[in-house]
Amino acid sequence: MQIREMQEDDWQTVRDVRLRALREDPEVFGSSLAREEMFAETHWRMRLRSARTWVSLDAGGTARGLVGMIEEPGSPKSDRHVVQLWVAPEARRHGIGWSLLDAVRAAALADGAATVSLWVVDGNHAAGDLVVRAGFVRTQERHKLTRDPTQSEERLVLRLT
Template identity: 80%
Template sequence: MLSDVQIRRVQEDDWRTVRDVRLRALREDPDVFGSSLAREELFAEPHWRMRLRSAATWVVDEDGTARGLVGMIQEPGSPTSDRHVVQLWVAPEARRRGMAWALLDAVRDAAQAEGAATVSLWVVDGNHAAGDLFVRAGFVRTGERHAQTRDASRVEERLVLRLT
């Protein structure tokens, strides 16, 4: 299933790869992210490098082509024992083959290595595929909800995975 696939943690010098995958994600699935394509297309190299310095980021490569990514941060205002999933995305042609699971595994493993007790994320209402994936991966819906930052008419719910 994932024989030609590699999950790799990227570094600051991989900024072009991360930029390209992120912009593709925003182009193809604009309604599921808290940011917009127009905003992130304006980011220059220093911004992308700063992002990679401030967030652990993994890319999933298939046959040498980046097909998805995920990031992990310590979200401001959250407990220091929590790590937060950001920008999880897999290209449409690569979905339903375990890549999102592998990216979530990378986050979970890194969070555990850092001594975190939980991993959390926000999923926008209507993104049923992502919500179902997270629940199957062990995340629990908290009922904590808020309006999406860039579009107050959309609502997100927080899900949490307890690490053992």
């Protein structure tokens, strides 16, 4: 498995794995498949210009995982935020999630960040367990999902310094 940082011209790979993630695990994301299927090439390219993104590729070049890192508006400048963390069901429990988080951690450290944060939807025990084992701490900071106000998510933070 290779973890590769995507560039703007890799937009189709990112689009394909992101849409697969939304198709297979819609309940764990803040967005929806219907919404993101409507995005044009220009939107996908803009996403790659505004968020560092890594994809896990198998030996055949098929994307098996995805993660992004942004400076979230309203968050401290010293925080980097994880978005769209996902691993394909057939590739789970093989260290891909760890490797994707390691890519974010290394990039955040190189960028001078003090923390990395993310939100985990209630009931997404696999993601919650992974990030807690990776050193993220539950904050008890919660909010309702915009796409489904009957669901909530919690913020977790990893201290880098």
